[in-house]
Amino acid sequence: MKERELADEVEATLSRALVEQSLVGVYLFDERCFLYVNQALAEIFGYQPQEIIGRLGPLDLTHPDDRPWVKEKIRQRPTGELESLRYELRGLRKDGTTLWCELFGRRVQYLGRPAVIGTLVDITEHKEAEKALRESEEKYRALFEASQEGIFVIDASTGKAVIGNPFLARMLGFDSPEELVGLDPLDFVPEEDRERVRRIIVEEMFEKDLRKVHEYRAFTRDSREIWVSAIGVRINYQGRMAGLVSVRDITERKRAEEALRRYAERLRILREVDQAILQAQSAEAIAQAAAEHIRRLVPCQRVSVVLFDFEAGETTMLAAHVNGETAIGRGTRVPLSALDISEGLRRGRVHMVEDTSALPDPPEVVRRLQAEGIRSYIMIPLMVRDELIGSLNLGATEPGSFSQEQIEIAREVADSLAVAIQQAHLHEQVRRHAEELERRVAERTARLETANQELEAFVYSVSHDLRAPLRAMEGFAQALLEDYADCLDEQGRDYARRIVAAAQRMDGLIEDLLQYSRLSRMHVEFHPVSLEQVISSVLTQLEGEIRAREAEVKVVPPFPEVLGHRSILEQVLGNLLSNALKFVPKEVRPHVRLWAEPRKRWVRIWVEDNGIGIAPEHQRRIFRIFERLHGVETYPGTGIGLALVQKGIECLGGRCGVESEVGKGSRFWVELKATVS
Numbered sequence: 284m285k286e287r288e289l290a291d292e293v294e295a296t297l298s299r300a301l302v303e304q305s306l307v308g309v310y311l312f313d314e315r316c317f318l319y320v321n322q323a324l325a326e327i328f329g330y331q332p333q334e335i336i337g338r339l340g341p342l343d344l345t346h347p348d349d350r351p352w353v354k355e356k357i358r359q360r361p362t363g364e365l366e367s368l369r370y371e372l373r374g375l376r377k378d379g380t381t382l383w384c385e386l387f388g389r390r391v392q393y394l395g396r397p398a399v400i401g402t403l404v405d406i407t408e409h410k411e412a413e414k415a416l417r418e419s420e421e422k423y424r425a426l427f428e429a430s431q432e433g434i435f436v437i438d439a440s441t442g443k444a445v446i447g448n449p450f451l452a453r454m455l456g457f458d459s460p461e462e463l464v465g466l467d468p469l470d471f472v473p474e475e476d477r478e479r480v481r482r483i484i485v486e487e488m489f490e491k492d493l494r495k496v497h498e499y500r501a502f503t504r505d506s507r508e509i510w511v512s513a514i515g516v517r518i519n520y521q522g523r524m525a526g527l528v529s530v531r532d533i534t535e536r537k538r539a540e541e542a543l544r545r546y547a548e549r550l551r552i553l554r555e556v557d558q559a560i561l562q563a564q565s566a567e568a569i570a571q572a573a574a575e576h577i578r579r580l581v582p583c584q585r586v587s588v589v590l591f592d593f594e595a596g597e598t599t600m601l602a603a604h605v606n607g608e609t610a611i612g613r614g615t616r617v618p619l620s621a622l623d624i625s626e627g628l629r630r631g632r633v634h635m636v637e638d639t640s641a642l643p644d645p646p647e648v649v650r651r652l653q654a655e656g657i658r659s660y661i662m663i664p665l666m667v668r669d670e671l672i673g674s675l676n677l678g679a680t681e682p683g684s685f686s687q688e689q690i691e692i693a694r695e696v697a698d699s700l701a702v703a704i705q706q707a708h709l710h711e712q713v714r715r716h717a718e719e720l721e722r723r724v725a726e727r728t729a730r731l732e733t734a735n736q737e738l739e740a741f742v743y744s745v746s747h748d749l750r751a752p753l754r755a756m757e758g759f760a761q762a763l764l765e766d767y768a769d770c771l772d773e774q775g776r777d778y779a780r781r782i783v784a785a786a787q788r789m790d791g792l793i794e795d796l797l798q799y800s801r802l803s804r805m806h807v808e809f810h811p812v813s814l815e816q817v818i819s820s821v822l823t824q825l826e827g828e829i830r831a832r833e834a835e836v837k838v839v840p841p842f843p844e845v846l847g848h849r850s851i852l853e854q855v856l857g858n859l860l861s862n863a864l865k866f867v868p869k870e871v872r873p874h875v876r877l878w879a880e881p882r883k884r885w886v887r888i889w890v891e892d893n894g895i896g897i898a899p900e901h902q903r904r905i906f907r908i909f910e911r912l913h914g915v916e917t918y919p920g921t922g923i924g925l926a927l928v929q930k931g932i933e934c935l936g937g938r939c940g941v942e943s944e945v946g947k948g949s950r951f952w953v954e955l956k957a958t959v960s
Contacts, residue, residue: 621648663676845955854927875892
């Protein structure tokens with residue numbers, strides 16, 4: 284067991300160190316800048332990684348002459364999910380010198396944005412080698428011997444190597460370059476690739492001299508598999524046609540590319556898992572989506588998602604898959620004691636059993652797994668705010684089936700799964716609360732409707748049952764004054780007049796209360812209303828009162844249309860004009876002025892008087908119901924008029940107010956929405 288754990292740890296460490304310790308440059312960039320470079324790439328260009336990451340883009344490391352086409356290549360849309368890129372270009376070091384680079388990459392999605400991930404190698408020596416071989420035999424020979432790339436010459440007629448350099452000999456496991464002479468290069472190529480490589484040598488190098496770079500697998504003398512990159516050029520060697528081939532060992536780069544490919548594929552599948560989880564609604568659907576997709580990332584025969592209820596002491600199965608098929612058992616409840624819940628799992632650590640057959644006294648659930656043929660399993664904790672809510676469980680039929688990398692992948696899925704399940708639970712709680720609120724609102728609405736019906740009954744009672752006795756009192760008192768005035772002394776007649784006045788005031792008060800109640804319950808439909816017509820109608824209604832007070836009423840047009848309700852607006856302006864005529868000292872002739880003032884989307888209507896005015900501390904009180912500042916003997920009224928004004932304006936969606944000073948009159952205003960904004 285310890286040896287297996289040690290092997291897994293070593294493998295994981297090597298996997299993590301592969302990119303950083305690789306001699307091949309590794310990068311990740313988007314359209315703006317490099318998101319990652321390893322030490323090897325930074326050293327190739329004479330930088331430290333932190334001088335490049337987040338500060339420089341690929342164009343900053345590209346020779347100015349190559350930037351236009353490189354920029355175009357970067358901006359091209361990908362033709363596929365993992366489109367491969369491969370180019371040779373000139374680079375620019377930090378010190379301003381030029382180098383040649385060979386770039387290999389793939390287009391991926393990184394954090395929701397398009398990016399390119401890949402490797403880069405310095406092929407400056409490779410390029411210089413080609414140039415030197417063509418320019419001068421002497422330079423060729425020196426470079427041939429000292430080159431840090433494998434170089435050999437192959438005879439066109441025999442297909443055998445006639446010369447090779449020391450570096451190639453070491454690459455293939457030979458002691459000296461002389462051992463390469465007479466060997467067939469195809470002997471170092473896997474049998475399934477030999478025909479393809481032979482066509483490359485014959486057709487591309489000897490017949491067409493295409494000078495293209497090719498990559499293929501090869502075997503060394505001791506049967507170790509490597510990856511090589513080769514480029515050939517047709518030459519005349521000692522009077523006969525031959526091919527000069529330059530070979531580089533790209534095994535490390537291929538390993539890095541494979542690791543990057545697997546990582547890109549992992550990101551893609553994880554994105555699909557996240558999307559599937561986000562599209563699901565309930566906790567069960569979320570768990571089902573995760574269980575269906577995770578087998579693409581972690582090979583296993585059994586997947587389940589279980590929630591824990593520590594208060595109830597039981598678990599609930601949300602999803603179960605066996606060999607890719609949905610298993611019966613969703614919603615099943617099992618006692619917590621039947622599961623293998625370790626203390627480490629409670630603290631957020633993965634619980635792993637590498638061989639179920641080695642457990643001396645397995646729990647009930649593990650015995651069931653053994654019956655299904657499961658030999659190893661892992662339990663990935665589902666954590667929300669450091670609290671264990673369940674586990675994602677993976678089982679396999681072989682002992683020790685789960686590597687450290689696979690466990691890390693499963694943890695990533697489990698983290699997303701836990702958050703999504705918690706959100707689904709919160710959403711369900713909100714839904715239940717909403718239903719409860721709707722039920723309460725419905726109950727209160729029903730009670731309100733009942734109260735409104737009772738109010739309507741009360742209003743009917745006030746309108747008919749209370750006003751009838753008042754009118755009888757007023758009628759009998761009036762009859763006393765008219766028919767029995769001679770039988771009453773002056774005090775008796777005064778009492779009768781007071782009864783009439785009190786009954787009239789009470790009737791007026793009841794009428795105003797009825798109007799206030801109707802406004803509170805009135806359903807208002809808004810229409811364009813002509814202010815000129817409303818003011819004309821109000822002045823006609825108050826014509827007798829205006830004549831009696833010998834008042835001067837000045838109407839200053841224009842009056843634009845407003846959105847409102849005509850009868851309510853007539854009631855509002857009627858109360859304001861009546862107050863303007865009423866609250867003026869008896870010895871003063873009333874002067875009233877009306878005008879309108881457009882204010883963007885509103886129209887403000889002013890009613891100005893020369894009355895007694897209102898002190899600032901009372902200007903808010905006067906709009907309350909039954910608020911009076913003066914006795915009824917001085918200024919008659921019910922104290923409801925301005926309350927009716929405010930209630931009516933509220934029904935019309937407007938505002939009202941007053942500007943006043945004691946002894947200098949008042950300016951009341953109401954604002955309504957204009958028909959044209």
